[in-house]
Amino acid sequence: NAGVTQTPKFRILKIGQSMTLQCTQDMNHNYMYWYRQDPGMGLKLIYYSVGAGITDKGEVPNGYNVSRSTTEDFPLRLELAAPSQTSVYFCASSPSTGPYEQYFGPGTRLTVT
């Protein structure tokens, strides 16, 4: 049982470049989330989705975009990378009923220089 998988594990981008962080879950969860984790800070919600075709902004959505064409996949797009987007990114999924237990992927460490 793979759970939540993320690719790539590491990436270095130059300022202004674009990339997509991939996230896939095999637990048939309707809810999926993208977080970023900065040193000394709690995880911050970037975007979330409650089902295929439905997405919404979290606390820190600027500079990111998402899409949800299937239940399994929830990619995160960075269009014009900036140094402030250097962070570790986590994807998570949860059932659509309480207590909405979230299962996290292994993370993607992104550096923008």
Place this chain on the structure above:
Amino acid sequence: KNQVEQSPQSLIILEGKNCTLQCNYTVSPFSNLRWYKQDTGRGPVSLTIMTFSENTKSNGRYTATLDADTKQSSLHITASQLSDSASYICVVSKANDYKLSFGAGTTVTVRA
């Protein structure tokens, strides 16, 4: 201001010793409180989840307590092992909301 505050920021303990981590929150209305363990380079993994009616819950050598009146929780690690070295994150959710509020975590280092 973060709605979930954890202390201490980090601590070092000797293998076999006990330790207690603290979490204070202001999230309201409260639904449940979770403790996650995050190993270096990994995603967080759930240890315990407690609703307002539960004041203690154990998972092996991990025991979490909750005082919903004072909005405080603690995580006690008994007879620590080297594998307990990790960041422990307190997470609180609002009633009828699937979004979570995360503390910054306490980094525990267990030394032989």
